[in-house]
Amino acid sequence: MVDGRVASVVRPGDPRGNPLGRFNKRPDKLKNARGTIQRLLAYLGGKKKLLILTFLLCFITTIISIIGTWLNGYAVDHFIEKGDMPGLLQLCIMLAAIYCVSVASTYWQNRCMVDIAQRTAAKIRRDLYRDIQILPLQYFDTHSSGDLMSRLTNDVDNINMTLGQSITQLFSGAVSIVGMLAAMLLLSPVLTLVGLTTVPLTFLLSKLIMNKTQPFFIKQQQELGNLNGYIEERISGQKLIILCGREEQAKAEFAKINKKLTRSAIFAQALSGIMGPVNNAVNNLTYFMLTVSGAYLIFSGSNITVGVIFTFILYMRNFTRPLNETLNIFNTIQSALAGAERVFEVMDEPKEKDAEQAKEVCRFKGEITLQQVNFSYTKEQGILKNVSLKAHKGQTIAIVGPTGSGKTTLIHLLTRFYDIDSGEILIDGENIDTIKRSCLRRAIAMVLQDTYLFSESVRENIRYGRLTATDEEVEQAARLANAHRFIKQLPEGYDTVLTDNGGNLSQGQRQLLALARAVLAQASVLILDEATSSVDTRTEAAIQKAMLSLMQGKTAFVIAHRLSTIRNADEILAVKDGQIIERGTHQELMAQGNFYAGLYNSQFKGLQI
Numbered sequence: 001m002v003d004g005r006v007a008s009v010v011r012p013g014d015p016r017g018n019p020l021g022r023f024n025k026r027p028d029k030l031k032n033a034r035g036t037i038q039r040l041l042a043y044l045g046g047k048k049k050l051l052i053l054t055f056l057l058c059f060i061t062t063i064i065s066i067i068g069t070w071l072n073g074y075a076v077d078h079f080i081e082k083g084d085m086p087g088l089l090q091l092c093i094m095l096a097a098i099y100c101v102s103v104a105s106t107y108w109q110n111r112c113m114v115d116i117a118q119r120t121a122a123k124i125r126r127d128l129y130r131d132i133q134i135l136p137l138q139y140f141d142t143h144s145s146g147d148l149m150s151r152l153t154n155d156v157d158n159i160n161m162t163l164g165q166s167i168t169q170l171f172s173g174a175v176s177i178v179g180m181l182a183a184m185l186l187l188s189p190v191l192t193l194v195g196l197t198t199v200p201l202t203f204l205l206s207k208l209i210m211n212k213t214q215p216f217f218i219k220q221q222q223e224l225g226n227l228n229g230y231i232e233e234r235i236s237g238q239k240l241i242i243l244c245g246r247e248e249q250a251k252a253e254f255a256k257i258n259k260k261l262t263r264s265a266i267f268a269q270a271l272s273g274i275m276g277p278v279n280n281a282v283n284n285l286t287y288f289m290l291t292v293s294g295a296y297l298i299f300s301g302s303n304i305t306v307g308v309i310f311t312f313i314l315y316m317r318n319f320t321r322p323l324n325e326t327l328n329i330f331n332t333i334q335s336a337l338a339g340a341e342r343v344f345e346v347m348d349e350p351k352e353k354d355a356e357q358a359k360e361v362c363r364f365k366g367e368i369t370l371q372q373v374n375f376s377y378t379k380e381q382g383i384l385k386n387v388s389l390k391a392h393k394g395q396t397i398a399i400v401g402p403t404g405s406g407k408t409t410l411i412h413l414l415t416r417f418y419d420i421d422s423g424e425i426l427i428d429g430e431n432i433d434t435i436k437r438s439c440l441r442r443a444i445a446m447v448l449q450d451t452y453l454f455s456e457s458v459r460e461n462i463r464y465g466r467l468t469a470t471d472e473e474v475e476q477a478a479r480l481a482n483a484h485r486f487i488k489q490l491p492e493g494y495d496t497v498l499t500d501n502g503g504n505l506s507q508g509q510r511q512l513l514a515l516a517r518a519v520l521a522q523a524s525v526l527i528l529d530e531a532t533s534s535v536d537t538r539t540e541a542a543i544q545k546a547m548l549s550l551m552q553g554k555t556a557f558v559i560a561h562r563l564s565t566i567r568n569a570d571e572i573l574a575v576k577d578g579q580i581i582e583r584g585t586h587q588e589l590m591a592q593g594n595f596y597a598g599l600y601n602s603q604f605k606g607l608q609i
């Protein structure tokens, strides 16, 4: 298939029809936190060695911190109290040396984690993009592309940031908590017990705050997706907004969505921001209790020294800090999990899948048969009813009918953009379900009215029809499509880079490029959808000529609003309400004097069908 951009249609009830209305049904809870974590861990699985190295470095840093803290207390009892300055100086040099090692080890642990996070995010991004490529067209009919983009960028970035920052914090937090606890128990089990009494309170308060913030973090990610969806859609349709004078409405709608995002983000951040002050208050309470208990122990004659209490309070700080940080990290992790869930949601969508025994023969004569085909986009409304047709190799079949009658749907079924409900579609006598989609689509070249052009050179845009084509073949195709002359007049000829979907070209020129692409594709079946509408008569003549040479020896399906273009078709199918109501040559149908004749005559009275 060559030019496959399909304009999606927004129907009543489709949330895309009301950009503000689609936010109501979103869930505000993680659907499967455990499953999401497992999948993220599976992504991290390939980085075992680096993770182990990071863990080792975390371990070294924490051990250094424990020893350093202990040496501080030792200095109080053995050098400061006794006024031993040379001893104190020696200890200071030792402390400086081990803290240097600690700095180096912290740097490398962060460096390793950045590596792990970036590579994991790249892998997730790659997998998501790969899966998007094989999503059925139906998915794009019902999901905004901006939201999909947000999943691919914001949500993956969120995972990346969290992995990069939180995992080292979790690692070093866990090692610190265990290490400091062991050191405190060694110093004084009684003081350790006193210090630990406030830990359940910290847990309880954190859990409470987390439960409150989680829905807001999920909402924040969703609102961001919605905002992106809105921006993407409206910026693509900016011309229409200006044309219809809807700038004020667009601004108001944008402000409304923007406000929703801001509100959920403020709630999420503000609520999670309570965590810090609450933890500080609990920590201060702990230090106070430790000081009072330590003083009591000294006065009651136990062998505890001022240096031990000093060391203990430092340990307690180093114990509660990672504990609080670890609890805080859960907020960040929740937000990343919300993002990850949105990413995996797309990955879990049913994909286009070929039958197991699907044939990979990609060369076809191009004989197309439809037998009693029925099709509907949704269960509620049947679109095509009992459609049968036969197109022999080299024949041109024209499809005409009023708007919404099912013409485009019919040709979309040939490329298996959608699967039929019943009946059969055959190419060279083979059911298309038994052929690999990639082969089938290579055998069919499509020229749609809304030609899509990439921001690349004219040459590369034509070459999109067949990537292996040489520059000469590209030029030859352009000549055949009557596009060579206008391309040569562009500032840099074939090397002119197109911008914004070929915004610097006219509608007719864009169609000529699409025809050149189709020529290059060397497909045996050709689909031309309304390729001659909305261009001036001179360009139309050029397109007509290009179409005729393109159709030579190929089976062609032509949908044209201008009936004059299809008078020479081998067979004309008149479609109404999803059914073929008349078929025959132009002369036959005109002689019958029914539906087609009515359409034809009305057009020549100046009416558009």
Ligand SMILES: Nc1ncnc2c1ncn2[C@@H]1O[C@H](COP(=O)(O)OP(=O)(O)OP(=O)(O)O)[C@@H](O)[C@H]1O
Binding pocket: 008, 009, 141, 377, 378, 383, 401, 402, 403, 404, 405, 406, 407, 408, 409, 410
């Ligand atoms: N992706 C879709 N999802 C649901 N319904 C759709 C979709 N695309 C088209 N339809 C519906 O199917 C019917 C036939 O649409 P189709 O685009 O095939 O008509 P058409 O004859 O090509 O019209 P036109 O001449 O205006 O292009 C219409 O009622 C349309 O609303």
